[in-house]
Amino acid sequence: KNEVEQSPQNLTAQEGEFITINCSYSVGISALHWLQQHPGGGIVSLFMLSSGKKKHGRLIATINIQEKHSSLHITASHPRDSAVYICAASNFGNEKLTFGTGTRLTIIP
Amino acid sequence: DTGVSQDPRHKITKRGQNVTFRCDPISEHNRLYWYRQTLGQGPEFLTYFQNEAQLEKSRLLSDRFSAERPKGSFSTLEIQRTEQGDSAMYLCASSFVAAISEAFFGQGTRLTVV
Numbered sequence: 518k519n520e521v522e523q524s525p526q527n528l529t530a531q532e533g534e535f536i537t538i539n540c541s542y543s544v545g546i547s548a549l550h551w552l553q554q555h556p557g558g559g560i561v562s563l564f565m566l567s568s569g570k571k572k573h574g575r576l577i578a579t580i581n582i583q584e585k586h587s588s589l590h591i592t593a594s595h596p597r598d599s600a601v602y603i604c605a606a607s608n609f610g611n612e613k614l615t616f617g618t619g620t621r622l623t624i625i626p
Numbered sequence: 627d628t629g630v631s632q633d634p635r636h637k638i639t640k641r642g643q644n645v646t647f648r649c650d651p652i653s654e655h656n657r658l659y660w661y662r663q664t665l666g667q668g669p670e671f672l673t674y675f676q677n678e679a680q681l682e683k684s685r686l687l688s689d690r691f692s693a694e695r696p697k698g699s700f701s702t703l704e705i706q707r708t709e710q711g712d713s714a715m716y717l718c719a720s721s722f723v724a725a726i727s728e729a730f731f732g733q734g735t736r737l738t739v740v
Contacts, residue, residue, distance in 0.1 A: 521668075550729070558663075558715045558734035565728045603668055611682060612727045613659060614719075616668030 521606050523617035531625055536591040538620045540604035541584075547609045549587045551578050554601040554619065563589070563602075596624045632718050632732035639708055639739055646704045647735045651720030657727065658701050660693055662686065663715040663734070672716075675701060676723060708739045 520543040530536055540549065551564040564571050564578040566587070571578050575594075580587040591598055601621050605614040631650045639645050651658050656677050661669035672691070673683045677698035687693075690708075695701040705712055715734045721727035 552731075558717070558736060560669075560717065560719075560731035560734075562728055562730065605668070607727075607729075611674065612657065612721060612723075612729070613671050613674055613682070614661070614669070614729065615671070616661075618666070618668045 521604060521615050521617040523604055523620050525620060526618065527621045527623075529623045529625065530594055532595060534594050534624075536594050536598070536622065536624075538589045538602050538604075538622070540587045540589070540617055542587075542606045542615075543585065545609070546606040547612065548607045549578075549580050550605040550607060550614065551587075551589045552603045552605060554603060560603070565607075591622075594624045596626050598622060599624050630718055630720050630730050630732035632716075632735050634735055635733060636736050637738070639737070641710060641739055642707055644704065644706045645708060645737065646702055647716055647737075648700055648702050649718030649720075649732055650700045651718070652730055653699075655720035655722050655730070656698065657721045657723050658695055659719045659721075659729065660701070660703055661717040661719065663717060664713075669715075669717055672703075705737075708737075710739045713737055713739045 548567045553561045575592045577590040601619045603619045605616045633648045659674040660672040663669040675695040690706045693703045715736050717734045718732040719729040721729045
């Protein structure tokens with residue numbers, strides 16, 4: 518059974534700061550997903566990666582397969598980035614997701 | 627296609643009542659997953675379908691829970707004799723089976739059992 522851990526659980530930062538959220542997992546995976554959840558519950562997929570690094574706008578996701586670790590970075594953070602960010606690991610074969618507990622990010626103007 | 631849709635968005639029910647939730651996946655997606663999320667926690671896997679076949683069920687899915695996906699299209703999740711501990715957000719996700727599949731989530735159904 519895969520264990521997925523995230524840190525920090527809560528993060529408050531000033532607008533413009535560089536944000537890093539970390540995720541570690543315990544067993545081999547097919548991919549690591551970064552998801553965003555806004556109040557009201559809907560989940561949006563930000564990244565799915567199995568190696569290296571991906572960038573989309575101000576968001577960057579990296580993964581180190583050997584260390585079983587991934588990070589999500591937000592550059593030039595903005596109050597609209599405030600949300601819960603969740604990492605999830607997908608199993609080989611059935612692709613079901615094992616989720617971390619999430620990081621609640623609050624960006625103060 | 628407007629993505630994964632779930633209905634209802636919110637449900638309040640009295641303890642002991644039965645409830646049924648519906649999920650309509652993205653039309654070409656053959657995999658459909660149900661997850662449950664309690665307050666302050668990440669979602670947890672409940673069950674998944676490939677086409678109409680239910681391939682795996684979590685031990686979280688007690689015998690009061692049943693899920694179906696007739697004809698491999700929409701899916702329903704029914705909870706019988708609801709308990710207060712069933713209060714949670716129920717999330718549906720769909721994907722197209724491939725070596726690595728991105729999952730697309732619905733908005734969820736928030737269940738409150740009073």
